[in-house]
Amino acid sequence: MKVSRAWLQNYFATELPDGQILADAFTFHSFEVEEQTGNLLDLKVLPDRAGYALSHRGVAYELAAALDVPMKKDPLRETLPNWPQSNMLSVEVEDPKKCLRYIGAVVRGVTVGSSPTWLKEALESVGQRSINNVVDATNYVMLNIGQPLHAFDASKLVQKNEIYTIGVQEVEEHKVSDKKTGIPFTALGGEDGYLLPEGTLVITDKNNGDKILGVAGIKGGVVAEVTPHTTDLIIEAANFEGTSVRRTAQRLKLFTDASARFQNRPSPELAAYGMRDVLALIQQVAGGEVEGVVDIYPNPTQNLPVSVTTQKVNELLGSSFSSDEIGTAFKRLSLSTKISNDTFTVTPPFERIDLLIPEDLIEEVGRILGYDRLPPAQLPPLAGTPDQARFRGIERMKDQLVEQGFTEVSTQSFAKKGDIVLANPLDTKRPALRISLQENLDEALAQAQHYALLVLPPGEKPKLFEVGSVFPKEGEHVELRMTEAPKAWGKDFPTFDNLSKANMEEYGNGYEPKHYTLAPFKPFSLYPYIVRDVALWVPQGTEPVKVLNLIRGEAGELCIKISLFDKFEKAAKDGVPAKTSLAFRLIFQSFERTLTDDDANTAMEKAYAKLKSEGFEIR
Amino acid sequence: MESKNTPAVDGQPHATPKGHLHPMSVAMRDIAAIFGNQGFGIAYGPELEDEFHNFDALRVAGDHPARDMQDTFWTQEKPPRVPRTHCTSVTVRELERMAKEGLTELRMINPGKVFRNEATDATHEAQFYQLDGFAVGPVGTVTLAHLKGVWTRFYQEYIGPNAKIRFRPSYFPFTEPSVEVDLWFEAPGKEGRWLEMFGAGMLHPGVLENAGLDPKKVAGFAWGGGLERLIMVKYGVPDVRFFHNGDIRFVYAFDEKQI
Incomplete structure (x- = not known):
């Protein structure tokens, strides 16, 4: 939710601190x-607070509590007017569980035009576009107090006996000719291509064959769009059930400021405040007169009181807050609180739908007084030894394998084939859960054989193992699988084991897994490498490392690894002195590009020249 | 006469014929030891979970956004199961065990693989490990202040003596209060900064009840966060996708020394 400091300032008599200080206040309290x-x-704004805080008023309320500066006014605490009952509008709500409240109003004689500068600037300050004074008024009030609103051009609706009839109903099956598609819908702004499937909650014109005027709680349709010619309005301030709105928004991939608010279930009480403010603002910026209002609100909601004691606060937080401090926290949040002894009974205002249990109140105390006030406390020792036996058993298996030259890898759990298939795979080529680690281990081994020259000592062949869960139809279990049987265990030893069956607890009991210190991650290149070998005769007794360093000095930075991979002696014979053959393997690789043969050849030529100049004979 | 010798010189420090542990295993051993010293055991549970343990017991109701197809993988089974989206499901199973065995205190860490149906990038993977855990005891003995103490000690031993943590308010359906935990981290040669590490809070009384425990008698904290993230911070790994692609170059990208 984007908020502007200037907009928030409307709620405070004293000047707010700068953006950074505001940011810190929010971070640590809200x-x-x-x-x-x-x-x-x-x-x-996370779901628990989104019911009341997706608005500048809600954010100002939080800021007042965080900074301990009272709001100079709170529109949700100001009284509501008594509207005349409309003689021109009737509303029919099909299912009061999907539409908890619907307030409709008729405003006549407005002049649609551009908004005053302050209104344009306010909307633009939070990244919204000004459309016209009426639409801007609805958006402003939503961003200000959180109630989504909508204005219909009344002339686009049919009157029967001079009465408009708004319907709130679901798209009926028989109206959708093709079930896979739905009824075509063009949203405000001319976006078309939406297809409303059966069951979508829509706003309709009951006098015009249930013509769809908008998708409830999400977006109005172009059919009743407010234009410069509009003079009469029907204003909607409603409360649509959150799950229904969310599901529809997802189905249509149409996410709006309104849907974001409804899916967090603001109080239906808020609708009346939204109507009050939007009617006032429309009259202020577009003129016109309110003819009357209709309010369909069959089941008014009311928050219940919640109690908490000082002791309970401190027992949960590990704090030592006094009753006075706790009382201050509730006061900063403008929560009406009855205090008797050390019990606080809070009756949350209508918009605080998140305060239901004592723990909710404890969170309010913690975050307002500040979690920095909690001292880090040590847990008392427990009797007995903590149970890590199974972990240690598995790690013991790993230690054994590492001793045998095996390297551990970790691979993905999804496979091409398996007994259990996902309904919604991310990678459609791997839609199943693996039934064995074999397939991945084969792939990892092929890869490892290619990379062995880079990471293993010369001549070493990679041997891999993995421990991971597999999902055959017999049931999930933890599998250990190796690319070959460990030599020391005999070649008939199986290359896999079911560690869920093996008694890992007993195997691990009392075993302390080996610990290692690791150096920081050393980046490796993802480009291909080139291998070059050089073999040469050197006089007997020449240190191989000396030769290696000569090569290294010439091979350049692209040579990332040099290793001796062969060495043998030739005894003196027929007057030729004894000599030694050395063979080195050079690996070239760049972090920036794929190397060419030329890169490697150039480096090798330099190395050959150096070796020859030292009197060595290249073989 | 020619005689072959085993090559003795290598340009690299890996002269040992021993294999290598995955860095995750190396890390988990250190983590297990530090938590073990604070009384935590290690618990496991199924990776393919039922809806109750992954969602319902944790108060993630049937219409909660987290259950949507775009966040969670579902199997085609009837009833469907989920590759668990967090290891808090293991906490539920352990709390159930407490209730069944009549235990009044228990501390566990639950390391394990979790799954999210989301696009991958350098900091997101559809499969990753979480280090979840909890401590529960008689009311008043395990508090949010203890969560701070346990993790301060953990980071000071695992990351470095200057490590410290801070809490920020947050929201999870299964904890109340809920917090985000930030770590003050000083990378070698760099200025220290706060890093967002994991979510935590006091177990919601409804969760304790769902597991068969009495929230009037016991209370406790729980946390959950990415294990790779912790390792990435400690060792400077730039990309989470290195961890589970079976590439041995990653396993060998850390020079190791046995202690």
């Missing part, structure tokens, strides 16, 4: 700050 650029903040 929300994660995703981005802060000057006076624009992008806040990550």
